[in-house]
Amino acid sequence: MTVGNGVVSVGVIGVGNIGSVHAAQIFRGSIAGMRLGALCDIDPRRRETLRAEYPDVPVFADAEALLAGSDVDAVIIATPHPFHAPIALSAFAAGRHVLSEKPAAVEAADAVKVTDAAKRSGKVYGIMFNQRTDPLFAKARELIRSGELGALKRTSWTVTNWYRTQAYYDSGSWRATWNGEGGGVLLNQAPHNLDLWIWLAGMPSAVRAVCSEGKYHRIRVEDEATIYAEFPGGATGVFITSTGEAPGTNRLELVFDRGRLLLENGRLNVLRLGVSEREFCFTSKAGYALPEISEENIVLRPERDGHSLILEDFARAVLTGSPLLSPGADGVNELSLSNAAYLSSWTGKRVELPLSPESMSEFRTFLAARREAERAGRPAPNPACASSNTVDIKPDEYSARWTTRW
Amino acid sequence: MTVGNGVVSVGVIGVGNIGSVHAAQIFRGSIAGMRLGALCDIDPRRRETLRAEYPDVPVFADAEALLAGSDVDAVIIATPHPFHAPIALSAFAAGRHVLSEKPAAVEAADAVKVTDAAKRSGKVYGIMFNQRTDPLFAKARELIRSGELGALKRTSWTVTNWYRTQAYYDSGSWRATWNGEGGGVLLNQAPHNLDLWIWLAGMPSAVRAVCSEGKYHRIRVEDEATIYAEFPGGATGVFITSTGEAPGTNRLELVFDRGRLLLENGRLNVLRLGVSEREFCFTSKAGYALPEISEENIVLRPERDGHSLILEDFARAVLTGSPLLSPGADGVNELSLSNAAYLSSWTGKRVELPLSPESMSEFRTFLAARREAERAGRPAPNPACASSNTVDIKPDEYSARWTTRW
Numbered sequence: 001m002t003v004g005n006g007v008v009s010v011g012v013i014g015v016g017n018i019g020s021v022h023a024a025q026i027f028r029g030s031i032a033g034m035r036l037g038a039l040c041d042i043d044p045r046r047r048e049t050l051r052a053e054y055p056d057v058p059v060f061a062d063a064e065a066l067l068a069g070s071d072v073d074a075v076i077i078a079t080p081h082p083f084h085a086p087i088a089l090s091a092f093a094a095g096r097h098v099l100s101e102k103p104a105a106v107e108a109a110d111a112v113k114v115t116d117a118a119k120r121s122g123k124v125y126g127i128m129f130n131q132r133t134d135p136l137f138a139k140a141r142e143l144i145r146s147g148e149l150g151a152l153k154r155t156s157w158t159v160t161n162w163y164r165t166q167a168y169y170d171s172g173s174w175r176a177t178w179n180g181e182g183g184g185v186l187l188n189q190a191p192h193n194l195d196l197w198i199w200l201a202g203m204p205s206a207v208r209a210v211c212s213e214g215k216y217h218r219i220r221v222e223d224e225a226t227i228y229a230e231f232p233g234g235a236t237g238v239f240i241t242s243t244g245e246a247p248g249t250n251r252l253e254l255v256f257d258r259g260r261l262l263l264e265n266g267r268l269n270v271l272r273l274g275v276s277e278r279e280f281c282f283t284s285k286a287g288y289a290l291p292e293i294s295e296e297n298i299v300l301r302p303e304r305d306g307h308s309l310i311l312e313d314f315a316r317a318v319l320t321g322s323p324l325l326s327p328g329a330d331g332v333n334e335l336s337l338s339n340a341a342y343l344s345s346w347t348g349k350r351v352e353l354p355l356s357p358e359s360m361s362e363f364r365t366f367l368a369a370r371r372e373a374e375r376a377g378r379p380a381p382n383p384a385c386a387s388s389n390t391v392d393i394k395p396d397e398y399s400a401r402w403t404t405r406w
Numbered sequence: 407m408t409v410g411n412g413v414v415s416v417g418v419i420g421v422g423n424i425g426s427v428h429a430a431q432i433f434r435g436s437i438a439g440m441r442l443g444a445l446c447d448i449d450p451r452r453r454e455t456l457r458a459e460y461p462d463v464p465v466f467a468d469a470e471a472l473l474a475g476s477d478v479d480a481v482i483i484a485t486p487h488p489f490h491a492p493i494a495l496s497a498f499a500a501g502r503h504v505l506s507e508k509p510a511a512v513e514a515a516d517a518v519k520v521t522d523a524a525k526r527s528g529k530v531y532g533i534m535f536n537q538r539t540d541p542l543f544a545k546a547r548e549l550i551r552s553g554e555l556g557a558l559k560r561t562s563w564t565v566t567n568w569y570r571t572q573a574y575y576d577s578g579s580w581r582a583t584w585n586g587e588g589g590g591v592l593l594n595q596a597p598h599n600l601d602l603w604i605w606l607a608g609m610p611s612a613v614r615a616v617c618s619e620g621k622y623h624r625i626r627v628e629d630e631a632t633i634y635a636e637f638p639g640g641a642t643g644v645f646i647t648s649t650g651e652a653p654g655t656n657r658l659e660l661v662f663d664r665g666r667l668l669l670e671n672g673r674l675n676v677l678r679l680g681v682s683e684r685e686f687c688f689t690s691k692a693g694y695a696l697p698e699i700s701e702e703n704i705v706l707r708p709e710r711d712g713h714s715l716i717l718e719d720f721a722r723a724v725l726t727g728s729p730l731l732s733p734g735a736d737g738v739n740e741l742s743l744s745n746a747a748y749l750s751s752w753t754g755k756r757v758e759l760p761l762s763p764e765s766m767s768e769f770r771t772f773l774a775a776r777r778e779a780e781r782a783g784r785p786a787p788n789p790a791c792a793s794s795n796t797v798d799i800k801p802d803e804y805s806a807r808w809t810t811r812w
Contacts, residue, residue: 153622153650153651154566154630154646154648154651156564156646158562158659160560160661163694163696164693164694165686165687165688165690165692165693165694165695166687166688166690167690167691167692167693168693168694169693171693208614208616210614210634210642212642215640216559216687217687224560224642226634226642226644228616228632228634234621236616236618236630236632238632238644238646240560240562240644242560244559244683244687245559245560245661245666245683246679246683246686246696246697246699247666247677247696247699249659249666251657253564253655255566255651260651260653260655271653273652277650277651277652280571280652281571281572281622281623281650282571282572284571284572284573285573286571286573287570287571287573287574287575287577288569288570288571288574289571290569290652290653291652293652293653348756350754
């Protein structure tokens, strides 16, 4: 913290799985620059528990009540996905800073609206891409941005170690539904990886994708997805994710003109070429030669959990105006990439990025149809701040669920 | 060999890069059950050299002359790709056994014709998928076929360590052209991997693909390809290959219900689950649990080069009727997969397998258009048995080019 006694008073909206973790960390004073100013949950029993656990913190029945009835400087939105955007809009309208859980919204069009509202309000808008704090990704980004590796040629990320059992999906009626959650692995688990992929490789200019809905579980949304991406500089990429593989793989490869980065098993493997491959390709007299290659292995372990670091980074930005490690505006790119993947899978077409208004509208139409079909066969999803059907968090599950697993 | 003094007399058709290696190995007696009975090359200077090197072996000016003028039992076809099928048809018509270099043809429709002709002739038809002799692939196949790993769920193969410089492509005017070679990395380098992928994972039922033509080199054919495959049992797969990455990657992953196989860095890594994942998924009470996992690493090195082993296996089949490790008929599947990938890339559509007559016809139309366009801007490709523009083979390049590189 660069200011003395500055503390941001924070309201947590939706005190379920992850909201309860944030609330507890802030309450016990683990987050520099933050104090817990309010809580809100739509579940009456949950509110009872919260009042017992946090006797001095006001507990509200919904987001609007919290925004109207408390004097918090900022809110953390930890509701199911479809409520991230509307609550963020309300919060900015009420002059509050916002830290949103990922994804920024369900539809990229809504994420754009939130970003615009944040800009107009002049308030800080952050998003919980906590894996950006992993020093291995930060190191990879630093290497890429230094320019020493040259231009990107190809990248692939297989991140299938998001294994979930049917019990996970059965733990909440909103889970893994088009109405309650708005998507599957691409919207719930993989946003971290999609964001990091963009953070490292840049934003793709077009995608083709296949999203396999209910391949491994009794759910209507996708639990496996394969994305083929084109990048503006001519690079190509593949992104594969799944919740149906035990133990699964986490392997990110980025191939450049002057080397290769490989992130796997908690290690950053760096290959460096003595010369530019592009130059070597057109000057070598030998058909099968290879440039000189050197190798380095970098092992870096996170010192603290990423959620704490993002919370503190957000508090710092509110208090000092420092740039965010994970700005809310970056949620638009991440969500555009997953929206484009769904649209490509549903239409069978290549989808260009940034999403055109026509693509956004087409996505909305397709999503609405899926929601309609789902509604016809299932009970209505829970409303905002829902947390009545949450999974009990066991301490040893914490790291497995929210940090990088290699 | 199970028969006493049986020896197959072999004619090598096309004594270029690889044909000259086969001829030399057979001539010096390195291949059990084979002797060199004839040679043929369309290049007069090459024939002069051959007559000097092999004074007792008749040298012919083309395949038809060899078939008419020699009494060899079998021929090895090592010409540019477009001549594999027509020469194989002539050879079967002339009552000869055939060992063809890969691919079986340029068009799957022609490979089917050759397979049919082989059956009618009753002669042995083998294909040079020499990487099948690698003990690591053989071990993987054995594990899969034993059933202990259960059903396939997903597979991906990134094999981008087929690096080639522009000098390689400039070394022969037929190289990397639609007319002279019939395709790029999918038709020249990756057939080994496509064949092994099918050998291990089974034949896909449909593919979508993007083939990037001239991404890394001044060539008209593709030097990078990404294939998304669907398998009959519901499994999905991705295959990525390229000749533009130095040093490139070779990583094959096969995910099953009861484990995972990972072939990389000359090692077969086996993960075994204590229970079926599918059963665990639907019986576990915990949302984030994982089944018990055990790990084994298997390292096996080839004892001899794969070409020799395939040559001896072929000789044995001719002499004893033993089943081939690499039957020519399997070339149809391999070629259908790459034909389907081209067709998908050219049309932007999903292509079903086995290829329908309509798809074969559509492929032919598209290929003809590409050849036509190429002809309009370049000299005509070399005819059969061409070897006038070959790369000098340096001894230390042998293993790098034709064996498995991890």
